[in-house]
Amino acid sequence: MIDLHYWTTPNGHKITLFLEEAGLAYNVHPVNIGKNEQFEPAFLKISPNNRIPAIVDTAPADGGAPISLFESGAILLYLAEKTGLFIAQDLRGREETLQWLFWQMGGLGPMAGQNHHFNAFAPEKIPYAMKRYIDETARLYGVLDKRLADREFVAGNDYSIADMAIYPWIVPYERQSQDLNSFPNLKRWFDSVKARPATVRAYAWTDKINPPKA
Incomplete structure (x- = not known):
């Protein structure tokens, strides 16, 4: 059983995507970051960086004590290795997967996150910062479009x-001031992932625990 400490952010969605695709049994423990629940002492024991998602695997493969993990990329890799799913088993295929996982963790996620902050949430509009992160997001979209x-x-x-790591960071493309029609290969991939039944189930958690406000 996987205990998932989760909120409905792009990084949170990564893990529900995997769990739904793999058919693993899991319990969701909502961590409402809007109410600063990520700073609760019990959560900090699992995720010392006070960020979601985090998991506790109560039945690790070695049969030992439960294992807790934070950082979404590390969790995805752990679950892939635990199940043998969604990561190639040959050397070259595995490295292809890992380098694009790390591309998301080190590039797309941070740049799109800054895009969200300066264009949607910052109390002061700073044109230089807004343009910088819109442009960098577009550059990364272009890298992905060429790859696909x-x-x-x-x-x-x-x-x-x-794919599971990258997709949730493309979902808010409009907030990032991006037009998917400008990236036809990316759009084809995006629509394909969006239509997967496991993706639909994973994103259903939003309506269950954090429905959009009127």
Whole structure:
């Protein structure tokens, strides 16, 4: 059983995508970051960086004590290794998956996150910062569009944790001032992932615990 400490952010959605695709049993423990629940002592024991998501695997593969993990990329890799799913088993395929997972963690996520902050949430509008992060997000979209020109999924022809890591950061493309029609390969991939039944189930958690306000 996986205990998932979660909120409905792009990083949170990564983990529900995997759990739904893999059919793993899991319990959701909402951590409402709007109410600063990420600073609760019990959560900090699992995620010392006070960020969601985090998991506790109560039945790790070695049969030992429960394992807790934070950082969404580390959690995806752990779950892929635990199940043998959504990561290639050969050396080259595995490295293809990992480099695009880390591309999201080190590039797309931070840049799109700053885009969200300066364009939607910052109390002061700073044109330089707004333009910088819109442009960098567009550059990264272009990298991904080129990557997807000759393959179905990011790491090749098989759906993987790289796709799961990247997709939630493309979902808010309008907030990022991006037009998917400008990136046809990316749009084709995005629509394909969006239509997967596991994606639909994963995103249903939003309506359950954090429905959009009127």
